[in-house]
Amino acid sequence: MTYSLNEVEALTKRAARGAGYTWGLAEEAGKAVRWLSSYGLDGAGALVALHARKNGSQEVDHGPDQLAGVWTSQSGVLCPITTGATLCDSALRIAEEGVQTAQIAYPMLIVPFAASAATRLGERVSLRWASVRIDVERDGLWIDDPKGEIGVPMVDTLQCGLSRGATGAPQPRQSRGEIDADVFAALNQFAHRTYAPSTEESRMRGAGAGVSDND
Amino acid sequence: MTYQPQNLIPRRDPAMVMKLARLGSFHQSRLSxxxxxxxxxxxxxxxxxxxxxxxxxxxxxxxxxxxxxxxxxxxxxxxxxxxxxxxxxxxxxxxxxxxxxxxxxxxxxxxxxxxxxxxxxxxxxxxxxxxxxxxxxxxxxxxxxxxxxxxxxxxxxxxxxxxxxxxxxxxxxxxxxxxxxxxxxxxxxxxxxxxxxxxxxxxxxxxxxxxxxxxxxxxxxxxxxxxxxxxxxxxxxxxxxxxxxxxLGMAPFLLNHPKLLNNWIMAREEAIARVRSLATARPADAKLFRELLARSVVSAKIWHSEHEIQRDKLVELRRDLDVLVARTRSSDLVGNYPWDHLYGWAETHLGVDAQECLASLMLEPYGDLVDPLTDGMSDADYSAFRIKGAMTLAHVSKILADRYHWVSGIDWAAAQNCARLWYVSEEKLEPRLGERFEEPLADYEQPLAPGRDAAALQTVIAGLDQGATVAEFLSKHPEHRCSMRRIQMAEHAPYAEIRDNTIGSDLLPIDMLRCKLSFFGATHFDPRSDRWVRICLFGNAPFPEELQHAKSDDWAYPPREAQVV
Incomplete structure (x- = not known):
């Protein structure tokens, strides 16, 4: 089924909050998945897979311990949402010296943050992991993925810097987001954790009922 | 959006405008x-x-x-x-x-x-x-x-x-x-x-x-x-x-769209400033103003509510409008910055509801000055979402001092100041307001207390190196990311933030609803409790077959002969 991009963003934001991100990072996750959906990339599936993985281990939402040097996390694998937000916040670092990370999960989820940094810088930015090369700018995305590794669950390193040249036609944008039914159900499960159980008391008090509304 | 300061009279101070009691007294206008x-x-x-x-x-x-x-x-x-x-x-x-x-x-x-x-x-x-x-x-x-x-x-x-x-x-x-x-x-x-x-x-x-x-x-x-x-x-x-x-769904909307709120209020405040800055008024402008004031008196008379807060406000509004009518009889409204003088007088002689009614009314004769401002009321600036990571904490502290000085006047630990919380019910995802100390809802709290969150951020960064960047700070304190985004947005959007406590025991959500609905152009607000309200849209508006004969767009003011019941 297709969804409006606003629906994709709203549901993903709630799901990310339900998965344990702070509100500010949950907002970032919503925007990131919306951006990926608008290029036909399955960001929602990646986010669900990331958290299914986390539920099975003790990993949480780790960003880099230090912004200088290679970005690593003592506690384990870098989270692409937290690390992506830090990457965008550190746009100048991308321009000045580039950023290299250690092990990072679902690197596709970091692409929207690089695009946001590119917009901030007014430059084209490249990301590289495994055989994948991505170029992004304000309104453009180029993907070079000869071995089909854009959706890999983990890479040992990822590099981000200014881009020197691009390749071919940019990816077309679309106005709707496609989400598989099982991914949609999983997002709803995460999101449901943010909804308070309804009680008769909350039904009456919480929305200010009690006066007739059938007149 | 922002405008170059070109008016003799500046826009009204956000510290005054963005209080809930005033936002909850807004009236429709040409910008609706x-x-x-x-x-x-x-x-x-x-x-x-x-x-x-x-x-x-x-x-x-x-x-x-x-x-x-x-x-x-x-x-x-x-x-x-x-x-x-x-x-x-x-x-x-x-x-x-x-x-x-x-x-x-x-x-x-x-x-x-x-x-x-x-x-x-x-x-x-x-x-x-x-x-x-x-x-x-x-x-x-x-x-x-x-x-x-x-x-x-x-x-x-x-x-x-x-x-x-x-x-x-x-x-x-x-x-x-x-x-x-x-x-x-x-x-x-x-x-x-x-x-x-x-x-x-x-x-x-x-x-x-x-x-x-x-x-x-x-x-x-x-x-x-x-x-x-x-x-x-x-x-x-x-x-x-x-x-x-x-x-209640409309209240979170205002808090979740700070740039949009800023653009609506900015347009109206700029319109008010432009009209107050006029050195003279044409007699026809004064005549139109008096005509629509008379129709506003009728509007206040036919406005009914059973809710005690609104009943009291209506008594005051009707009385104040009579006082305003008397005042405008004794003034020609033509020379010597007439609108600024009238507004200045209203600030000291009328309640907030009538002040806002007057502020909207003054705009009526000036479609040429006011209507173009509608172009800036949307929010297409998607870049505002992006955190400015290179900003120093010293800069953040300055924004806090300029835009959030009011948060330090509230003791956020006191029970009455954090008595409420906003949450979403699993029942059709209805937004609701709960009692923090009476219901087990804290785990479900939505981030709709910007004042409290800004105060918390202010406390944390006060003890840090002011030369550090926002990027460095947020990498250690991701829990402040939501608040930091708002604060950075507010730097260039003075009317983005409601400058009041949105989780206090005395919060009236209907104030937020009326603010938003007044920009829709709604009239005759009839609160049914402190958290829901009935209104009327398009009352007296021309039907399709009447649109082309409409000589003006002042239908929001009822005809003078409208029936008072």
Missing amino acids: FMRILTRRMTRENWTFSRPVFEIDDQGVGHAVFCAHTGERTYSLVAFAHDLPADKRSDRVIAEAWDSTFTLFDGVPTADDIARLARNVPLQEAGRVTERELSVSRANRSVRLWEHVVSHLAAGTQPDTTEIAKVGYLMRTTAVYGSGKLGAADREQIAERPEFSAPFQVEMLSVYLTRVYVRDLVQHMANQRGGAKAATLAPEIARSMGIGNSTG
Whole structure:
């Protein structure tokens, strides 16, 4: 089924909050998945897979311990949402010296943050992991993925810097987001954790009922 | 948006404007979204048609109402239902309605209508597509509906006293746009001139709904009365608007769209400053002002509410408007910065409600100064979301000092100052307000207390190296990311933030609802509790066949002879 991009963003934001991100990072996750959906990339599936993985281990939402040097996390694998937000916040670092990370999960989820940094810088930015090369700018995305590794669950390193040249036609944008039914159900499960159980008391008090509304 | 300071009189201080008591006293104005729409419809000679009206003698079926802009056609597809009385509720948690609607982008085919008939009546439980721009529903005013149908069926006009008591035949209980339930995202249509101002899709949907309601009530009367049924008199039809019942969902909207809120308030404040800066007024301007003031007095007289807070406010507003009328009799309103003097006098002699009524009224003679400001009321600045990571904490501290100095005046640890919390219920995702210390809801709290969160951020960064960057800070303190985003946004958006406690025990959510609804152009706010309100939309507005004869767009002020009950 297709969804409006606003629906994709709203549901993903709630799901990310339900998965344990702070509100500010949950907002970032919503925007990131919306951006990926608008290029036909399955960001929602990646986010669900990331958290299914986390539920099975003790990993949480780790960003880099230090912004200088290679970005690593003592506690384990870098989270692409937290690390992506830090990457965008550190746009100048991308321009000045580039950023290299250690092990990072679902690197596709970091692409929207690089695009946001590119917009901030007014430059084209490249990301590289495994055989994948991505170029992004304000309104453009180029993907070079000869071995089909854009959706890999983990890479040992990822590099981000200014881009020197691009390749071919940019990816077309679309106005709707496609989400598989099982991914949609999983997002709803995460999101449901943010909804308070309804009680008769909350039904009456919480929305200010009690006066007739059938007149 | 921002404007270069060019007025002699500056815009009003956000510290004064952005208090809930004032926002909750706002009145409609030339900048209201309904009036932006009707001005455009008149200016561009929109035409209207009703290609389908297939509703049976029980009032069940569907109809299509089209608005033709010249470039495009938009169609309200309306479904009429036979709703048992015990299912009728204004709440979001309702599951059936008297009528349901969608605004279709173009003219729907029979296949489109068949698809919509399977989905639109279900509202949240159905799905629409990017061909649809909104989804909405409405319930009858049970009392007035039967009154009007039975009188027309008997060949007589309805009693205008009964009509004046309610003001509408149906009230909408939700109008969803912007991608909700699968509809088109706002971004897909925002470039169309007719939708560039905020909420124009929703306003168009409600405008066409009013036509549908008029036609449906006539149809039902004709079914019942046959040949002897009377046709509803145009002036009675025109006096009725569409009711709207609005709950807590609108309050989080204002908090979740700080840039948009800023742009609305900024436009109105800039308009007020421009008019106050006029050295003189033309006699015709003063005459128009006095005329609309007289009609505002009528509007306040026919405005009723059973709610004690609103009753008290109305007593004060009516008294103040009489004082204002007396004042304007003793002044020619022509020379010596007349509007600034009048407004300055009002600040010390009238209550907040009448001050805001006056502020809106002063704009009326000056469409040339005011109406272009509508261009800046949308928010297309998506970059504001992006955190400025290179900003230093010293810079953040300066924004906090400029824009958030009010947060230090509140003891956020005191129980009465954090007594409430906003949450979303699993029951149809209805937004609700809970009691923090009485209900087990803390884990579900939504981030809708910007003042408290800014105070917490301020405390943390006060102890840190002020030369550190926001990027460094947030990498260690991701819990402040949401608040940091707002604070950075507020730097260039002075009216972005409500400068009051949104979780205190004395919070009145209806203040936030009235602020938003006043920008829609709503009048006659009738709170039903501290957290939901009924209003009237498009009351006295011209119907499609009357638009081209409309000499002005001041229909929001009732006629002077309007019936007072």
